[in-house]
Amino acid sequence: MSLSPRISVIMPVFNGVRTIERAVASVRRQAFANWELIAIDDGSSDGSGRILARLACEEDRIQIISNEINSGASAARNRGLRSASGDVITYLDCDDEYYEGFFGLVDRFSDRADVLVFGYDYVNDDAEGSPVSTWDPTPYRGLLFSRNLMTPLGVAHRRTLLADKEAFDENLWISEDWDLWKRMARAGSEFLYLPFRSGLYHIRADSLTRAPRITRRQEATYQSRWQAGETLYPSSEVCIPHSAIQRVAFASPYSCISRGANLPAAGMYLLWLLRSEGIDGQAFGTTYLDGTAWVEIEDVQAGLGLPHRTERAVLPPFFADVNYSVYQTIPVTTLKRHLAQTGTATEEYLDFIIAAFFKQFVGNYRPDCVVTHGDGELSKSYVNIAKYYDIPVVILLDEPGARPLDILNGADYLVTFSESKRDLFWKQHQVACHALPIPEQHLSPERGRPDARIRQILDFFRGIRRQSGPSFTPS
Known part of the structure; x- marks a missing residue:
């Protein structure tokens, strides 16, 4: 030899x-x-x-x-x-x-x-x-x-x-x-x-x-880290320096300008908190209001007294009307659902077009983190696009229903809104969430900024890094 x-x-x-x-x-x-x-x-x-x-x-x-x-x-x-x-x-x-x-x-x-x-x-x-x-x-x-x-x-x-x-x-x-x-x-x-x-x-x-x-050592590590409120993977080799967390994007399959839907409202309030502490934030959404119906976004904005403009955007071979506004100090890009496209398009095809414009949004804005929610095809596309640019992804979770592994597998962090929900996700699905005190309903900025809430959320985002694996274990 x-x-x-x-x-x-x-x-x-x-x-x-x-x-x-x-x-x-x-x-x-x-x-x-x-x-x-x-x-x-x-x-x-x-x-x-x-x-x-x-x-x-x-x-x-x-x-x-x-x-x-x-x-x-x-x-x-x-x-x-x-x-x-x-x-x-x-x-x-x-x-x-x-x-x-x-x-x-x-x-x-x-x-x-x-x-x-x-x-x-x-x-x-x-x-x-x-x-x-x-x-x-x-x-x-x-x-x-x-x-x-x-x-x-x-x-x-x-x-x-x-x-x-x-x-x-x-x-x-x-x-x-x-x-x-x-x-x-x-x-x-x-x-x-x-x-x-x-x-x-x-x-x-x-x-x-x-x-x-899963080996016995891995199981013990996962249990101890979950109990300590940490991520499942302790490696920090690819940690993003704290100073690099300067821009956070929130992407919703629904309208970001909403006073009703829990998760879009939570995402927008999260951006407001971060922005008030010097971390820039922008939002991207559609005209699907409150997860129930498509609306004329300009009517909603007018009712809220929001300045806005709508422009025809071209992303060959697609073109669409894109609405720009500012909501709770957050710049919001809304892709209008009735896209100007020849012929009749299926829901899947429309989601594909929305995802194409979101990729352009991310490529231009270059956020250090993308926050999203939902388990549909459009939400999966948001996650995949963020990962294309090697951007860490945070997914907001509400109730522990079915275990949508397709989207969870691409997340670096899963966030829910209370310790009780965090316990439920782990016990029912072996899904490891972080509990952050983000309101699940609309909360106007005028209602105050609890210092403890800000500190906990800021500490979480300043510690964000690309995770080496999914935030769940085999059930």
Whole structure:
């Protein structure tokens, strides 16, 4: 075995007796021979360790590390990384497999970027006769911060990127790989998307992705941090400096100029409090008033005595009437719901157009944080757009009804309005909220500014950072 392998393969194993040999065989058949495979037996109870020991006896480029108890995928990978000596790191789960020639491609391109991103094929092992499909992340390269574009199977990176730094976040129970890719990007690493496939990704019902497991240490950490009123993830590596929290945007699927709807009123009062303490705020909404009906926003503004103007805005190929006003000292941009669009548009298509104008709003305003609410498609679009710009997202929650994971998964913080509701969200859904004293109904600024309320809200927003994972655990 070479004293200095070019490629180090990190393979965590947990009860993989049925697939280990296939995975290892895909490494051994690589024509590029200067590699090492570090397999971490993460507390398996099915005989995986014995298979690994036999394979290591057959192949001196295989190194085995054994954990007595299951520590989770992140901890297992990190232990393997600490033993790696190759110039380039690749990853292989014990139920997946590389294609022949993959290591040759890694060696060929590894000097051209810090991180190489490959496509891969995938197949559903649980569905007999399932076809093999292909995932190519290249067309979506600009969406790294808003969605997980690649699995570890499709990534190779320089080992030096992890020198003296935290690799996989061991507190995470899901998307720990995505968290690492984002941190690499924020640190300035160069990503190169290649038109090649790394291997075959096997989808199985008992895989970590589809059946995530929480270790005892993770569960204890989540419980203690929730009880202390903190976020679930203690890492502050990507903390935004306090001085950087200068602009907060509130985005509502409803009208922001409303005296009735709880969450829009709460969001606007929140902006008013922050603005009164020197943090700028702007709001973006629609003409859907109080979540009940579409209205002529100018009539509402006239009734409240608000100055306003409406202009025709063009965002090719779309155009719409955009209303501008100031409500409770907050600049409000309202996209009129009856968009000037040829033909009849569906609700989904109208939401798409609104989201396109919101993206322009965010791109121009560049807030340091986006606050939103709701669980519909438009609210999801607000979250995805904020994440496109790598902006932290705060979601306001009212009552703990169904658990809308699609939108919660994109939030950095979840906020509700009392300790009792915070308890309900945790007990019913394992959703970790912060309780902030924001009024749920309209409250005019003239009614005063409780100092304790301001201090608590300001402290929360000044401590905002991009979170490494979702604010919930598997129910």
